[in-house]
Amino acid sequence: AQKITQTQPGMFVQEKEAVTLDCTYDTSDQSYGLFWYKQPSSGEMIFLIYQGSYDEQNATEGRYSLNFQKARKSANLVISASQLGDSAMYFCAMRGPSGGSYIPTFGRGTSLIVHP
Amino acid sequence: DAGVTQSPTHLIKTRGQQVTLRCSPISGHKSVSWYQQVLGQGPQFIFQYYEKEERGRGNFPDRFSARQFPNYSSELNVNALLLGDSALYLCASSLEQGDQPQHFGDGTRLSIL
Numbered sequence: 001a002q003k004i005t006q007t008q009p010g011m012f013v014q015e016k017e018a019v020t021l022d023c024t025y026d027t028s029d030q031s032y033g034l035f036w037y038k039q040p041s042s043g044e045m046i047f048l049i050y051q052g053s054y055d056e057q058n059a060t061e062g063r064y065s066l067n068f069q070k071a072r073k074s075a076n077l078v079i080s081a082s083q084l085g086d087s088a089m090y091f092c093a094m095r096g097p098s099g100g101s102y103i104p105t106f107g108r109g110t111s112l113i114v115h116p
Numbered sequence: 117d118a119g120v121t122q123s124p125t126h127l128i129k130t131r132g133q134q135v136t137l138r139c140s141p142i143s144g145h146k147s148v149s150w151y152q153q154v155l156g157q158g159p160q161f162i163f164q165y166y167e168k169e170e171r172g173r174g175n176f177p178d179r180f181s182a183r184q185f186p187n188y189s190s191e192l193n194v195n196a197l198l199l200g201d202s203a204l205y206l207c208a209s210s211l212e213q214g215d216q217p218q219h220f221g222d223g224t225r226l227s228i229l
Contacts, residue, residue, distance in 0.1 A: 004158075033216055035216065035217055037217075037220075042222060043204055043206075043222050043223040043225070044220050044221065044222045044223065045159070045206065045208070045220035046220075047217040047218075047219070050216065050217060091158050091159070093158070095216055103149075103161050103164060103172050103174070104161070104216070104218070105161075106158030106159045106160075107158050108156070108157055108158050109157070109158050
């Protein structure tokens with residue numbers, strides 16, 4: 001079974017500073033993918049970044065980067081130069097082969113508040 | 117191009133009633149998944165459909181059912197509603213079954229009185 005753990009219920013960061021949101025995972029699959037989604041108060045889940053288990057380089061997408069440490073089973077999201085619009089819930093998720101269903105498992109989320 | 121659209125946006129029901137939620141995937145997407153997100157938690161997988169067939173089912177009671185139509189739109193049905201069914205119901209689509217990431221709609225907020 002897959003499990004995602006996000007231990008930070010809430011995080012605060014000053015505008016223009018960098019922030020790291022923690023995510024650890026557990027799986028017996030050798031092939032898997034890790035995702036981060038942003039959920040504003042409006043409700044929709046916005047895809048931010050993806051890391052495959054066999055990717056050798058850490059994924060980056062603009063101000064978002066994923067610090068992937070496979071041995072530690074961690075996939076932390078780093079947001080550089082925080083903006084007020086980054087205030088939202090952030091969810092870490094993973095998917096594995098799981099019999100071919102590719103069903104993602106989500107963590108409980110971290111609430112990020114960016115202060116001006 | 118339109119994203120994933122869900123209807124209705126909000127819904128209020130009473131215990132014991134039945135509800136149908138609707139989802140239209142992004143044009144060309146063949147896979148649709150449904151999630152339940154209770155306040156303060158991450159989304160929990162309910163169903164996945166691909167080419168009109170159920171390809172995955174989460175740990176939800178038989179009161180929950182779904183189907184996918186030839187145009188790839190989907191409906192989620194919940195019977196005998198309980199207070200605990202109050203949640204945001206999210207629909208997500210992808211081109212193929214295993215494609216990631218999935219693209220999510222804005223969800224339907226269901227409140228049970």
